[in-house]
Amino acid sequence: xxxxxxxxxxxxxxxxxxxxxxxxxxxxxxxxxxxxxxxxxxxxxxxxxxxxxxxxxxxxxxxxxxxxxxxxxxxxxxxxxxxxxxxxxxxxxxxxxxxxxxxxxxxxxxxxxxxxxxxxxxxxxxxxxxxxxxxxxxxxxxxxxxxxxxxxxxxxxx
Numbered sequence: 001x002x003x004x005x006x007x008x009x010x011x012x013x014x015x016x017x018x019x020x021x022x023x024x025x026x027x028x029x030x031x032x033x034x035x036x037x038x039x040x041x042x043x044x045x046x047x048x049x050x051x052x053x054x055x056x057x058x059x060x061x062x063x064x065x066x067x068x069x070x071x072x073x074x075x076x077x078x079x080x081x082x083x084x085x086x087x088x089x090x091x092x093x094x095x096x097x098x099x100x101x102x103x104x105x106x107x108x109x110x111x112x113x114x115x116x117x118x119x120x121x122x123x124x125x126x127x128x129x130x131x132x133x134x135x136x137x138x139x140x141x142x143x144x145x146x147x148x149x150x151x152x153x154x155x156x157x158x
Contacts, residue, residue: 070099071099071100072097075097077096077097077100077106077110078094078095078096078097078106078107078110079094079095079096079097080092080093080094080110080114081093081094081095082114082118085150087152088124088152088153088154088155089130089150089151089152089153090115090118090150090151090152090153091148091149091150092111092114092115092147092148092149092150092151093146093147093148094107094110094111094146094147094148095137095144095145095146096144096145096146097144098141098142098143098144099142104145107134107145107147108132110147111132111147111149115127115129115151118151118153119153122153123156124153124154124155124156125154125155125156125157126153126154127151127152127153127154128151128152128154129149129150129151130149130150130151130152131148131149131150132147132148132149132150133147133148133149134146134147135147135148
């Protein structure tokens with residue numbers, strides 16, 4: 001199940017808040033309130049007071065949100081469009097995300113996986129790849145991998 005946009009936005013804000021903890025500064029008045037830890041009668045200071053300044057929280061939150069929206073790690077790597085034609089032919093047009101973290105060599109696997117899904121769902125015995133080509137489409141925003149192909153679904157013998 002894919003997380004909804006609200007869940008992803010919540011996760012982004014949460015990560016931004018946690019990243020803002022990376023920058024700590026002492027209180028403005030120069031005092032600190034250590035958190036004592038007592039073990040076997042010995043008191044140790046674990047952490048000095050940590051402040052989360054709003055400006056840094058917003059700054060890091062904005063960077064995390066932009067990075068998340070560009071890469072969207074939960075989105076599928078490939079978008080598949082398909083069109084059915086007579087004589088059990090199916091045309092595929094697949095586009096990969098412009099910005100990704102892995103999955104650049106999986107085009108043929110995704111193509112075959114979708115062909116097998118259609119074959120099983122339609123009760124066919126197999127499929128033949130009639131056409132298959134991979135390419136790159138360039139634009140101002142960057143290159144995008146594409147795959148175009150046609151399969152012919154074959155009947156079960158008998």
